[in-house]
Amino acid sequence: MVSHQFKVSTNWNGGRNQIGTVTGDIIKEEISIPKQLEGMGVGTNPDELLISAASSCYIISLAAVLERTHYRDVNIRLTTIGEAEFKNGKFRMNQIIHYPEITLPPVYQQSIERKLNRLIALADSNCMVSNSLRGNVDIKIIPKLKFDN
Template sequence: MADQKINMNTVWYKDAKGDGRIKSDNLKTQIAIPVPKGGSGEGAEPQQLLMSSAVACYTMTLAYMLDRKKVPIAGFFMDTEGNIAKGDQLSITHRPHVVLNSGASNEDVTMAEALILQAEKDCHIGQLLVKAGVPVGTEGKVSIDSGDDLTTNYIEEHRLVW
């Protein structure tokens, strides 16, 4: 694979109580220093950005692995929890819920359960975090679609409208 170049542009407005913007080809976000550190809190803070990288990597890795193994998924959703202990020690736990199509077999369920765990080992960002001393764990769940449209329910429950 050839080297890849990623360009990002950043602008910061005002002082520490201000905010900033980051933009690249497929990303636009607002950043800010957290209120407890003297900032405005009106944007993503560093730990959120770090966690979002881990979440995106894990999500894409799992989606890719499920597709490659031809696991019949209807979709999946995930909660990720980050905890910051004394000394700014971050830990991350992913809780994916993979929903399989109604015709899925027991073997499909077993494969999805295995891939949920394997995706964390194959996620490059997660592994970089682990090497840096950040505990990253996964507690997954697999269910078979019963017609309840669990993914849409999750979207509505968490107000994830884009």
């Protein structure tokens, strides 16, 4: 078994409506509660970080799956939406929807259309964040293909 540790440090002074920081090997960002939740709205927030983690993990997994199946000159644009709800006095992320737009050369059209559903699912099953959230958050993927020279 291979094991990795990922470390971040967070700092917060004061009460709810303050600004903190999150720092890791690469990330160094201010954090606060979003304005739509009556917070400061400065920097990023845990909800956005969660959706960013899901989105970046999925796009990397999808790129790897497409590469392993010998698709070349691929461009992927991904929009990810997280839907949270306030229920029983608690906020909870209940759904994440990925909208990958995959652009390939026209030569791949027939092949990718036959394999797309399997490749999309494989990328999701290879994504550590999806695997960590599965069972607690509904994850949907709605792909779109484009063909361009």
